Amino acid sequence: MAPKEESAELKAKGNKYFASHEWLNAIDSYTKAIEMYDQDPSYYCNRAQANIKLEQYGYAIADADKAIELDSAYAKAYYRRAVANTAILNSRAAVKDFKAVVRLEPSNKDAKLKLAECEKIVKRVEFLRAIEVGDPPSAFEGLDIDSLAVDPSYDGAKLGKEMTQEFIDDTISRFKNGKKLHRKYVYQIIAAVRKIVYDEPTMVEMEVQKGHQLTVCGDTHGQFFDLMELFRLNGFPSESHYYLFNGDFVDRGSWSTEIALLLYAYKWLHPKVFFLNRGNHETDDMNRVYGFEGECKAKYSERVFKLFSESFSALPLATLIGKKFFTLHGGLFSDDKISLDDVRNLNRHQQRQPGQQGLMMEMLWTDPQPMPGRGPSKRGVGLQFGPDVTKRFCEANGLEAVIRSHEVRMEGYEVEHDGHCITVFSAPKYCDSTENKGAYINIGPEHKLEFHKFDAVPHPDIKPMAYAQSSLMSMM
Numbered sequence: 001m002a003p004k005e006e007s008a009e010l011k012a013k014g015n016k017y018f019a020s021h022e023w024l025n026a027i028d029s030y031t032k033a034i035e036m037y038d039q040d041p042s043y044y045c046n047r048a049q050a051n052i053k054l055e056q057y058g059y060a061i062a063d064a065d066k067a068i069e070l071d072s073a074y075a076k077a078y079y080r081r082a083v084a085n086t087a088i089l090n091s092r093a094a095v096k097d098f099k100a101v102v103r104l105e106p107s108n109k110d111a112k113l114k115l116a117e118c119e120k121i122v123k124r125v126e127f128l129r130a131i132e133v134g135d136p137p138s139a140f141e142g143l144d145i146d147s148l149a150v151d152p153s154y155d156g157a158k159l160g161k162e163m164t165q166e167f168i169d170d171t172i173s174r175f176k177n178g179k180k181l182h183r184k185y186v187y188q189i190i191a192a193v194r195k196i197v198y199d200e201p202t203m204v205e206m207e208v209q210k211g212h213q214l215t216v217c218g219d220t221h222g223q224f225f226d227l228m229e230l231f232r233l234n235g236f237p238s239e240s241h242y243y244l245f246n247g248d249f250v251d252r253g254s255w256s257t258e259i260a261l262l263l264y265a266y267k268w269l270h271p272k273v274f275f276l277n278r279g280n281h282e283t284d285d286m287n288r289v290y291g292f293e294g295e296c297k298a299k300y301s302e303r304v305f306k307l308f309s310e311s312f313s314a315l316p317l318a319t320l321i322g323k324k325f326f327t328l329h330g331g332l333f334s335d336d337k338i339s340l341d342d343v344r345n346l347n348r349h350q351q352r353q354p355g356q357q358g359l360m361m362e363m364l365w366t367d368p369q370p371m372p373g374r375g376p377s378k379r380g381v382g383l384q385f386g387p388d389v390t391k392r393f394c395e396a397n398g399l400e401a402v403i404r405s406h407e408v409r410m411e412g413y414e415v416e417h418d419g420h421c422i423t424v425f426s427a428p429k430y431c432d433s434t435e436n437k438g439a440y441i442n443i444g445p446e447h448k449l450e451f452h453k454f455d456a457v458p459h460p461d462i463k464p465m466a467y468a469q470s471s472l473m474s475m476m
Contacts (some may be wrong), residue, residue: 005034011043016354018050021435024410026050041067041074048080051292053434054408058380060084075104080112082118082291088380091121114118120273121214121289129363137307140191147267148184159185163268164190171265175224175258178460180299186261187307194311196271203318204275206242208445212273215243216327216407216441218345218413218424219279222253225459226428227262228461233454237266237274244319245388246405246424247279247364248331251290252431254466255459257299260292260308278315280364280406294467301437302441313352318343322447331421332385332393333359334374340397356381367407368421387417394420412439412453422449429456431464 001009014029030047037043048063064081067074082097098115101108150158156179157170171181181189208214215234219226238241249263250256266274280286287293287309296305318328326340338359346359354361365382369375372386390402403422413424428438442450 003036006460007033007040007043010036011040011046014046014050018046021053021433023050023053023434028056032409039070041070041077044070045074045077045080048077048084051260052080052084055087056378057084057087058376059378063379075101075108075111078104082114084380086118086121086422089289090380091118091125094118095122099214124288133468139303139310140194142309143187143191143303145184145187145191148187150182150184154182156185157363158180163189163265165269168262168265168269171262173230175262176228181261183300183304186300186304189261189264189268190304190307190311191270194307194314196267197276197311197316198314198317198349201322201344202346202348203340204316204317204322205320206275207322208242208443208447210445211241212242214244214321214443216244216246216321216424217426218246218439219248219281219427220245220253220259221248221281221427221430222250222256222259222295222464223427223430223456223459224253224255224258224262225457226438226454227259229454229457230426230438234440234442234452237270239270239273240272242270242275244275244277244321244327246319246327246403247277248281248405249279250292251281251286252464253427254291254295254462254464256292256295257304258468264311275319276315277319277327277329278312278317278364280354282312282315283364284309285353289468291465298449298467310352314349317346317348320385321403321443323398324380324400324447325403325443326393326399326401327396328363329336329404330364330382331368331404332361332389332402333362333366334383336389336392336396338393365406368416368423370416390417390420400447406435408436409439410436412437413441413451415417424451432435433464456476 010033014026016446017026017029019302027050030043033043044063045068048060051060051063060083060115061084064077067077078097078100082094085094091272095118098111101111102115105111155175158165159167235241249259263276267276293305296308318326320326351360354364358376362382367384367385369384372388374389375384379382401420401422405424407423408430409425410425415422424439424441426438426440428436430436437453437455439451439453
């Protein structure tokens with residue numbers, strides 16, 4: 001069989017994998033097709049779409065670039081690149097590519113709609129920058145929670161000055177039944193937790209006491225019913241069963257307010273043994289695009305989003321478990337000289353949002369790679385670090401491993417870099433479109449890691465990204 005024909009068969013095989021949501025196998029087939037015959041732009045374009053599904057937007061842009069290089073009139077490649085740039089909030093570049101699609105396909109109504117939506121995003125970003133002030137007033141300013149009355153018709157448990165297990169149990173029941181909390185209680189929970197986490201160090205240092213257990217969870221991304229399954233299987237938080245949620249509680253999934261409020265309620269009830277690290281989705285720019293801001297407005301109010309935003313910026317960035325496991329959302333750094341002391345000394349309160357560079361951005365955004373050294377990010381944001389980087393960091397800081405989240409793993413977790421880098425992801429069947437398992441890690445006083453996997457459970461018929469303010473993002 002000629003290479004061109006054989007490559008076409010590999011592409012067809014990749015398409016079948018794609019149709020069954022097997023993104024990694026699809027990429028592997030498209031890659032083999034390209035290795036066999038590298039002059040067909042559709043191979044790169046299809047691989048770009050699979051990379052988009054895996055949130056590897058940097059790789060998707062590179063594939064679209066190659067497809068356009070091979071065929072400058074290939075509208076689908078411009079479309080793929082526009083979608084990838086939209087996902088990493090590079091809306092100006094996306095507008096340019098959507099304009100190219102409309103020029104090449106004047107009757108493409110979908111491209112015209114996406115172009116209009118993308119132009120709206122650009123205008124909104126420019127507007128927000130124009131009204132931005134250096135040190136904005138606190139969202140809590142002027143909020144008199146005590147003066148708010150709870151309507152007698154409210155049928156939920158009452159919340160006094162302190163969080164109770166009874167209130168949490170009722171909250172879980174309400175959320176399962178599609179009910180909301182009274183706005184007074186929402187304000188109380190966010191205000192209490194913002195104060196607790198603000199006073200915590202940038203890197204919380206904790207030990208697992210004898211007879212106790214810590215569970216480390218990765219991204220939950222608004223998948224409330226899957227979080228309930230995790231608790232059903234592994235036990236609910238208590239004074240002897242610690243939990244650490246390693247960022248990305250919100251966005252994408254359509255029960256993000258439910259997860260954020262429940263995790264905050266547990267933090268208030270168990271402040272010394274329930275831990276929350278900030279993720280790259282506990283940030284304003286991601287929340288505006290990926291659904292959390294829209295969900296807060298739809299279920300509660302714009303003020304609730306602003307209160308959450310302020311509380312997110314107060315969250316610790318890392319947790320050191322037993323002096324052995326450095327746990328943070330993203331990963332390691334662009335400079336080998338960075339140590340745990342640099343993380344300890346980072347004043348996160350001077351910088352509410354992570355920005356495009358610096359220590360906070362790297363802690364929230366970077367990813368491991370199998371090759372030594374460092375490389376450009378497959379996401380298009382941050383960087384990638386190799387096994388040698390991880391080994392040097394662990395040796396210099398007396399660590400066994402780095403535990404991080406931030407990425408889908410098909411088995412829910414993955415141990416990489418000769419055991420020194422561990423990824424845990426706790427949102428099974430991510431966004432209802434990826435056939436991955438969820439996972440969590442149990443750690444006892446002896447610091448042995450026990451990995452557990454779990455499957456997604458049914459949820460009410462509300463699609464992921466239901467509250468995203470642009471249908472552009474529903475394509476992610």
